[in-house]
Amino acid sequence: MNASGAPLLEASGLVKRYGGLVAINEVDLELHPGTITGVIGPNGAGKSTLIGLIGGAIPATQGSIRLNGRDISRLAASERARAGIGRTYQIPRPFLDMTVEENLEVAQYSIAPFINATLAREERDALLARTGLSDAARLPARALPLLRRKRLEVARALALKPRIVLLDEVGAGLVDSEITELITLIRSVADPNTAIVIVEHVLRVVRECCSRSIVLNFGTKLIEGPTAEVFANDEVAAVYLGTGGDRELGAASGTSTEAEAEASVHLESPAAERRVMSPLIATRSESSGGAPLLELKGICASYGQARVLKGIDLTIREGEAIAILGANGAGKTTLARTISGAIAPTSGVLRIAGEDVAGQPPHRIAELGIAHCMEGRRIFPTLSVKENLLIAARNASASACQERLDSVYDLFPVLAERKDHSGTSMSGGQQQMLAIGRALMARPRLVIFDEISLGLAPVVMDKLYEALMVLKQAGMTLIVIEQDVDRALALADHAYVLEHGVFGLSGKPREIAADPRLRHIYIGTAD
Amino acid sequence: MPDIGVALSTIVSGVLLGGMLALTALGLSIVLGVMRLVNLAHGDFVVVGAYVGLFFLKFTGVDPLLGLPVIALIVAALAIPLYRFLLAPLAERGPEAQMMTMFAVAIILENAFVLGFSADTRSIERDYATLPLTLGPVTVPLIYVIGFAIAVALILAVHWLISRTRFGRDLRASAADAQAAATLGIDVKRVQMLTFGLGAACAGVGGTLIGAAFQFGPSSGAAYLLNSLAIVVLGGLGNVLGTLFGGVTLGFLQSVGGLTLGDGYRDLVGMALFLLVLAFRPDGFLARRRS
């Protein structure tokens, strides 16, 4: 920790707005040579945006960035790279058709086109040796598995001979032993002249590499300080595990779960819920002959070149609510997209009410009663709120559409107020309500809620989960995919924890919450 | 400087033609919006429409303006198999492959016209087409006014279709985020196919109108394509009413260019405008007021 002397990089008052959404709000940052700084925070807190702002991929709405005293706020990404800022991408973006060596040459030749060939080769060899890629120098980047692609990302950034290295989620999607290798690599990269920033979900990387850490939440800096102090802070644990901030992880007792369920019921009885929500919930079918509503057996799926799901078994019966938990990059969203048909599984059985639907297009799966409230909300900006809702009511009569609209408006009155405005003119929380309402408009038999709490304030999350509880009371079958453990467990009958593409843990919410392995998967405290 | 009456008449004629071109441009625009495809055969679809109008009159004796719905259906029916058999299989391969395929279709069509219908310049001849309509100092052929009125009515109809109907909703959703639309239950391929058919129908009807008001030949397609593109860029992509604005503006500026510089400069104005708008206002002049 070298806080004395002039900072190498100084960012002040950084702001990034996307329309009405504030991704980064007034963040200040000072990086000193020879330090490694960790940036942590829940999904959607603005960590990757911060990297983009410093690296130049994202133009800042406000604020200034100085490198060695020189204002670089207005420079394009390429100029910042030349000025000495190297970054990696969360999902590696190597030039797939080039060899590993050529990937490094891009950086070398762009900053020094006339570098002596022998010297360039020596530098490359040294970099490859340092990042453990020597044996892969002549392989096309496409042939590398995820860990080695991440190493290549780091090697490419280093080939710029940077003063600042920005590492974006290098640990995501890696198994423990791989993370150990990665930590060794990062430590080897550190030198007295370079400042490193690590944005990371795998907290072990931050704990073991960084002298200082910053916690981001809702785009603002929550805490900054020595890593050990930051990690010991209760507020930080609360931000990570239970957004309410009033409960410790693992202490989610049965009583509190019930208490929360009680609090969210705003109608007299389950029967009343069912009546009001009935236009949105498909009638239970007897025709499937007792087959489960959804059945997955040995489902494998890939995203791009990466194998993400490695054999998922899951059975859901009507009226059940299940939670799928897991750290960033564990494969939760891929699982959701595989069920809804956006990704065709590479192998395995996918049955809806007994019918094999693997490889069917998404609109066919939607027809069978599976609704998917997508990650990132995916509101259509060119459609009004009402049109966004109606779009999901396929083949419904005008009166049925109206009934469903009324029920959604009943659930989220704000949508009725804004029904003629553009879908994306609303705040993040309202857009999430719209996304939930839209999924319900299909009158589905099962809804997958993918990360609905992402980037939202706790009080908004409370409202959303209250709505989900209402749906559950009314008999809807639910899959809730969440990073926020407490909320998901409070709702679910059964929980699964996804780790590296398989279910590493499953059971009753109470058991899961108490299981030390959960904390290990998320924060990795069980050293 | 020609006398004021002639000048005004020329300008009004240009504006009326611009309205008709706006209809064909609309077809190009919705296909571009939904499929991300610059349909390089669009100008030849316009020519197909003109030929269909011509032969419709020849074989049925029915006035092609009355037969417009039939003509629209015929052109759409000719276009949909192109989508189904040539474009849909290339969907995974990015927009270039589809664009090049439509370019090949364009050159095939153009040469097929020459082989089938000779290289002659033709016109759909109706008695009323040459009747003059005089309003104060302005005199324009009646057919220009009829063609313009029909084009504007159809543009408004398409606007209604896109902004008020279920199909229009699906179309806009597919254009904005095809993947999300599919997940919500929209059969995006079907929407694309119908959009492609609708785009062709717009071109076909526009072609019949232009064929009745002006002359056309087998190789007129390229000019229609480029003018349509200029209109789309002027009006803003995905903006239906903006397209009408773009057409009228282009028609106006072309006539002014023709009047001041000489008739040969009419088309030149369009191309120059197109490149200037791309350079300085790539989202169109009406980018703020999206429909």
Next chain:
Amino acid sequence: MKTSSGLAEVGVLLAAFVLLWFAPSFAGDYGLQIAFRVLIYLTLAESWNLLAGSTGLVSLGTSCFVGLGAYVAFGLMNAFDVPLPLGLACCAVAGGALAALVSPALFRLRGLYFTVGTLALAELLRLIMVNVSAFGGASGIFLQKDPPPLPVLFHYALVVALIASLAITACARSRISVILRAVRDDEDAAAQMGVRPYRTKLGAFILSSALVAIAGGVQATKLGAIEPYGMFGLQWSIDVLSMVIIGGVGLRLGPLVGALFVVALGEALADYPEAHVAIAGVILIVLIRFAPRGVVGFVENLAPFTQKKRVAA
């Protein structure tokens, strides 16, 4: 390894050049005519490949730079009695300058409008030539002095084709190639490596346009008379596209195979111009669908032992 294979390629090109230099002494007039056309086409296709292969931009504006070269060459030779080599050098400068001038409009929206922009540009230039009487108007202009004899023109075409081929080799086998491929594959990631995407694309566009303009000047000199409809006609762009798609987009041997094929097809169907173009269209559709890497790619797939040589592409 990279340098040695690059040198070998240069060696092959120079050997072919020397061999062909003596073609006029053994080929007949017809053979020389055909060879001339193949060389011009080869230059156009190599230039197109250079642009598409290094930037991913699909141009339909070949005719725009062919026509520009033709008019610049004739203008300079007629008005100032400039010698042909200097005239051709000016063609290159003019082609590059026009490319630089229009790039702000054409590079918008990452290529969606590039194709139609180049199409419109060709149309714009044609209309200017048609309408401005100083440029000869619709009837065009004649070359006032006698054009050099065919064997000399053949040598010009040969030199131009060699320059284009060497340019491709330089871009595909040198340090530039990794930069170009990086920009084509992932502009953002390339920028994060310090590469300047806009400048890189502009450089490729300027080089490609300059080469096409020279070819246009040579072609015009051979014709002795030019008019806007022919020199700025869409036919150039159609032929170039046919060549690269038939040969294989971005493949080293693609332009040569494509040029031979298109010239041969043109000769075979010389009496049926419409059928010729329509058949070319059908071939394009079939190849795009079933052999996206063209004839060369298809043969490579059949014979996996042949070393795959991908160009800057």
